[in-house]
Amino acid sequence: MILAQQSRSAPPRDAVVLAEVSKSYPGRAAVRALDRVTVGFTSGSFTAVMGPSGSGKSTLLHCAAGLDRPSEGxxxxxxHDISALREPKLTVVRRAHVGFVFQSFNLVDALSVWDNVLLPQRLAGVRPDEAWAREVLxxxxxxxxxxxxxxxxxxxxxQRVALARALAGRxxxxxxxxxxxxxxxSTGREVLALLRRFVDEFGATVVMVTHDPxxxxxxxxxxxLADGRLAGDLIAPTAAMVSARMVELTR
Known part of the structure; x- marks a missing residue:
């Protein structure tokens, strides 16, 4: 939960772990979108996931968030071992621990900003923390x-409303x-700065798929990622470092 503090002596734990995760989509031309991926995302950190088109980025995100179920792993x-959970328990875990921000905002046009922000908690049957929601807004x-x-x-x-909605449930x-x-x-930078702020100030964990160095x-x-497999990582990245690595992956 945002605002939870870890012991100063305890090493940071992983908020999300994928262990030997594979995902295949059956059909006449079967697709193996992820191939034995093992990766952890440290609590209180901001991680970007990148790779060429078709590398498995969105599939990794969906499996990590419990929106899709891995074929293996x-x-x-x-x-919570969400790979072993079935609905509706999986929904309960997602609602308790996860917020989502998508490219397409996914707001309800007929609702006000306030009602959009509180909608996930109301759907979950949870009494919203209105004071926190106002602070987030x-x-x-x-x-x-x-x-x-x-x-x-x-x-x-x-997109700021979508971000506030994601954060309202802590x-x-x-x-x-x-x-x-x-x-x-310019607006994209503002949204990224807000995500960065919530990691640094509130200990949130952010996992973001992007194509932009x-x-x-x-x-x-x-x-x-490349061809559904891990292809390395960069710590403390710069845009130039990321661009250079992406060039290598697309050769």
Missing amino acids: RVLLAG ARVGLAGREKARPGELSGGQQ PEVIFGDEPTGALDL AAAAWADRVVF
Whole structure:
């Protein structure tokens, strides 16, 4: 959970672990999107996931978040082996520990900003923490816009609503699938700065799929995939370092 403090003497733990995870999609032309991937995402860290088109980035994210089930291997999310869980228990774990930010915002046009932010908690039958929700809206720069509808907001403001919605339930892990992909450069930087802030100030764990080296440079670490397999990582990345590695992977 955001705001939870770890013991100073205890080593940081992994908020998410994929262990020997494979994912195949059956059909006439069977696709093996992930091939025995083992990777951990440290609690309180910001990780970008990158790779060429078709490398398995989104599949990794979906398996890690419990949106898709691996064909083989295990996924541990906040200490829960979600690869062994079935609905509705899987939904309960996701709602308790995970927030999502997607490229397409996924807001409900008929609802106000306030109701969009609180919607996941209400659907879960949980009494929303309205004081925290107001603080989150203030931190993403939307104080005073609670009654606005998504159609009255810019794209950047809509993504801020999506981010506030993801944070309102105090998730341990925030998964982002190209969260800046539909935004202009300046607005994208603002959203990335907010994600960075919630990692640094509140101990959130962010795992973000992106194709943009400049976006990846906001992360503590970049994990690379190629043909469904891990292809190394970078610690404390710069945009130039990420770009150079991506060139290597696409040769």
